Amino acid sequence: MDISRRIVLHFPPRVTGQPVVYRLAKDFDLTFNILKASVSPGEKGLLVMELSGDQENYDKGIQYLNEVGVKIQSLSQDVVRDEARCTHCGACINLCPTVAFSLEPKTRRVLFDHNKCVVCGLCVKACPPRAMRVYF
Amino acid sequence: MSKTIAEINEKIKKGKAIIITAEEVIDIAREKGSRQAAEEIDVVTTGTFSPMCSSGLFLNLGHSQPRIKLGGGKVYLNDVPVYTGLAAVDVFLGATALPDDDPRNKFYPGEFNYGGGHVIEELVAGKDIRLVATAYGTDCYPRKKLETWINLKDINNAILFNVRNAYQNYDVGVNLSSKMIYTYMGVLKPELGNANYCTSGQLSPLLNDPYYKTIGIGTRVFLGGGIGYVAWHGTQHNPHVLRTDNGTPKEPAGTLALIGDLKQMKPEWLVGTSMLGYGCTLTVGIGIPIPILSEEILRYTMVSDADIFAPIVDYSEAYPQRKPDILAEVSYAELKKGHITIQGKNVPTASLSSYPKAIEIANILKGWIERGEFLLTEPVAPLPGAESGITFRPLKERPIME
Secondary structure (H helix, E strand, O other), rough: OOEEEEEEEEHHHHHHHOOHHHHHHHHOOOEEEEEEEEEEOOEEEEEEEEEEEEHHHHHHHHHHHHOOOOEEEEHOEEEEEEOOOOOOOOOOOOOOOOOOOOEOOOOOOEEEOOOOOOOOOOOHHHOOOOOEOOOO | EEEHHHHHHHHOOOOOEEEEOOHHHHHHHHHHHHHHHHHOOOOEEOEEEEEEEEEEEEEEOOOOOOOEEEOOOOEEOOOOEEEEEOOOEEEEOOOOOOOOOOOOOOOOOOOOOOOHHHHHHHHHOOOOOEEEEEEEOOOOOEEEEEEEEEOOOOOOOEEEEEEEEEOOOOEEEEEEOOEEEEEEOOOEOOOOOOOEEEOOHHHHHHOOOOOOOOOOOOOOEEEEEEEEEEEEEEEOOOOEEEOOOOOOOOOOOOOOEEEHHHOOOOEEEEEEEEEOOOOOEEEEEEEEEEOOOOOHHHHHHOOOOOHHHHEEEEEOOOOOOOOOOOOOEEHHHOOOEEEEEOOOOEEEEEOOHHHHHHHHHHHHHHHHHHHHOOOOOOOOEOOOOOOOOOOOOOOOOOOOOO
């Protein structure tokens, strides 16, 4: 069975010199779509990507990442809305490239669907009351 | 049928007044008919919660020992500079003021994470604020430096005085250029990537009283979660504009100057706000009661999103170059569907004004009046109408030759 997950990879400095993503594709036959990357050799690295493939291969790939010391987080936890600060104005709604925000038709409150978020960060700086935050 | 404000206040005191919101009135009055509805309904409450840049705070900080003359000196509150051109310890904090070391748009687009609006929010929230001041020293005010924490509860006066609030209608901002632009209408994506609007439409105070027949100088209002008053017509008040048959302006028109004691306001309704690439401001909550004095006044409050039209303006060229070009007019009902069509293109819409918060404000005000905690006031003077001859003038530049 094929699955697809959006994940955040945190690379310790000693791993950033290794061709980790190449191995995921070559050894485990996984397809990847990099959404955001900040990786320099010898420094801590961050990679946000969508990883897809056969469930068994996917699990093996994740196991490989764990073995080499890459910390994995599921993506949806990384952009968080501060509910107390959100004023439900809606400024974020037409900016989000993945349509993670929507309006509840009756109340016109802004809904945020974590599962659609790819952590591009556009909403974070564009939010007038600064209610959207990225957590790593 | 006609009623007076005094009669409505008597009903409020007896707990017998009928108060509904400007959203509720639309269906109720259509069902009952405006004549009967005008007899039954006493007050319609409105609301708006939007960024309003011409907002600010007069503070009297109290006298230190020895005394310091802040007037003519330099004063910072949490690193945000305040205006000191007043008496010894009076200062003015503007919503858009920025710390001297804020990079502004040097790193474009600037983030503008903290400014005057944020200091106002923190003051109302009861947080301690860092005051740093330098002065030149005089015989009667010898001190030259002052660094202290201040708190809203300890200072003499904190008067919120917003010289322009509650705009009666506003532009819809779009971007025709090929680059992303960062404006006070939000982030506008290239080539008509999005369209942003900024009033509460059918709930907006002045859109429910289009000819200023009940709202005037002295009108008591909900301001920032507390009680405030209409002090004057706001700056850029421009009553003489194109209007629909029912009086609704088809472009930005009337404005209000509002005043109130910050000490009884709430941080939830005065929110420090950052517009990416543009600056800091304050999002202000305002609610205004409209006494239903006649069937005519009731009919104005029946205005719905389908009756309110806003001009679509290109903020990449027409607005900055002050060209009068309007791309089209669009109703709030269309804007609220989430997409509009401009030049054949399907454009997603968004609001910078919070409709859910506007409803909340209208309902809070309704509750205050129902409980007899808030009585209506008779305006002491009307706001200037179309007949006043007031127009919105551009700056006439004249070269200075010396």
